[in-house]
Amino acid sequence: MTDKRFGALILAAGFSSRMGKFKPLLSLGDELVIERVLKVSKSVGIKDIVVVTGYKKEALVPIIRRQGAREAFNPDFEKGMFTSIQAGAAAMPSDLDGFFIMPVDCPLMTGAVLEGLIGQFEEDRFCVPCYRGKKGHPLLVPITYREEIICHDGTNGLKAITDRDPEKMKRIEVDDEGVVMDMDTPQAYEEIKAYLSRGCRSESLTALAAGRRFFLIRHGQIRQHKEKIFLGQTDVPLSGEGRQQAAAAAEKLASIPLQTDRIYASDLLRASESAQIIAQHIGEKKLIMEPGLREMNLGPWDGKFISQIKQEYPEEYQRRGRDLMTYKMGNGSENFFDLQYRVVKTLIKILKEDQNRDLILVAHSGVLRAVSNNLRGKDIAEPWDKLGNGQMETIDRI
Template identity: 35%
Template sequence: MITAIIVAAGYSFRMKQFKPLLSLGERTVLERAVESFLKSGIRDIRVVVGHRADELYPILERLGVQTIVNPNFAEGMFSSVTAGIKSLSPGTQGFFLLPVDNPIVKKDTIKKLQNAFFATEFGIIYPTYQGTRGHPPLISCRYLSNVMAWEGPGGMRALLDHYEQDALEIEVEDPGILLDMDTPEDYQQMQKYCGYKRIPSENECNALLKNSNTSVQVINHCQQVALLSVVISSYLVGRGCPLNIDLIQASALLHDLAKGVPDHAQVGADMLNKYPEVAQIVAEHTDICLNSTNQSITEKEIVYLADKLVKDGHIISLQARFSGPLEQYRNNCKVFNKIMLRLSNAQLIQSKIEQIIEMPLQNIWMG
């Protein structure tokens, strides 16, 4: 029997957000990692948790996998590896070892590693892509006592290096084995790898605008909003925010796709059902739903704010953008309050961004 051990107990210090719960398309990183094994026929899957474990329990219960709690997760990843290994059933012949931040592995890769494991005498099977080793290795249970007794530096990798003569490399057509999520830039690359089919390219966005008979004036506005959104996002990524800039650019280019019709934000979103992540942002670019407890910045917030900062091809202040409508509808309480809410949300988002980049937002385009 082969078991999969997924390690998801760490702090995610370099990422600055909790990696297991970050999204990859419509699923979380943790769900993607588990599905990599489920799709390949592995049924004994064990996920080692520690930091923020309570937030992972509902997901793991729904997925039907075994949860292993590592109370010593603060000691580092190797403590989570040993916690997972201690849980293995007596009949286990080998185990895959996958950090949760390497969640994109094809089922054919898993099957190739298993076939090599049972067809040879090698005890450590590594997948390689274009000659470079990746995750997950498949390790024979004859090494369990060696792992439990290991006290040297370097963790699991250093231990396995001692048994290189027992290692076999299997070349696979799977670049995902090399993709991890140590940094926000890594996360962006993984999002692009996973979700490129759900995010239209710039050329595709322009074709969608043209086919929808969008006016030149609206297209110019969308292009200006997209440019500003990308500039703001670049500053935020430089400060460690794990943002998908391709998603932001596409959503900004398409946010006014249905401009001119009633409820154009939702109509535009409905037209983009082929691209669900873009559609969600387009749906909220006029009236956004903010999570008051979430201090991180999201793609939809950037597009929302940029749209409010652009008027007639120029970047203006929020006060300048909203002063006219507020004056116009000052005697219409319902409309006035709706405009005030839009202004308030924009100000809140701008304040969050300025705290992250540690300077006034206007310095970006005035500097």
């Protein structure tokens, strides 16, 4: 480490409602999740470790004490994670240089990542690890923000502070997928255990795609609105022209000898309708609707007229124009790197389950950009020849 002093704020107060089991006490290898996060904190010399408790605190306190950490009980834990962050920040010594915020449900944080963030520390900037552009955990917070966090009224949570000025967020790219893996659901927990069993190595899209042929088809045109809208996961049907575009794509596909018995599509209406039309033209194909192929989630902007966005969020709209790849429109929304991570994970899952040579994907522009660029060894931020409605791109990895 350096001569600077850092603390660790470990969040372990929640109900674990989506998981169904109390996450801090789940096993990873030969240790509990809470033990793993505590040990990683100590491995880089951190001595000021605070674990915020709430639900089932009595089960955690003996472990916390045994590991030499301190407990900060959050009586308001039912009100959400930010109240736990505030409780932990209040328990942090004010003479530290900074502290890590470490959600216990992100247990794959490593000492190497923590040391990397410490090495990049600046006293007026947040520091966050990113995997292929996607922000992960832990967040390193300068102590100068401690009082503001404690006194904040909770509106928009921690993001109200961290996202206020993009220049104050230092993004550190790491070759470690573990920083973006959480265990909010049983499926995610199984993915984390599988990742550990592989020696913390990510699955290779390149290897899985070898010998395959991909047909990427953008959905047909949607029913037109009186003016242009921000369209992400808002569900809208095809127009008459859009149905014709899907049929034209099907005719092109029908002229190709295909080695597959299925079509994968986003489950949003404009893509699923397009896939159904294509299936009708190319013979009996099983339709598999895949939520992981949905377009980007645009949060509170989704489905609104662009003129309305410009009027209601003028500064945010300008900022999105400057930071197109990374900007997010509030809690629950996605940026391009979030979309890429979700889509590539979905594609890897499909390739592992489907042994057919050919894959037909009917989806959206952002999704197909992620698929096409990644199959070509590129990133979503790199240029892509955008497909028009009903157009098809073929990628041959045979």
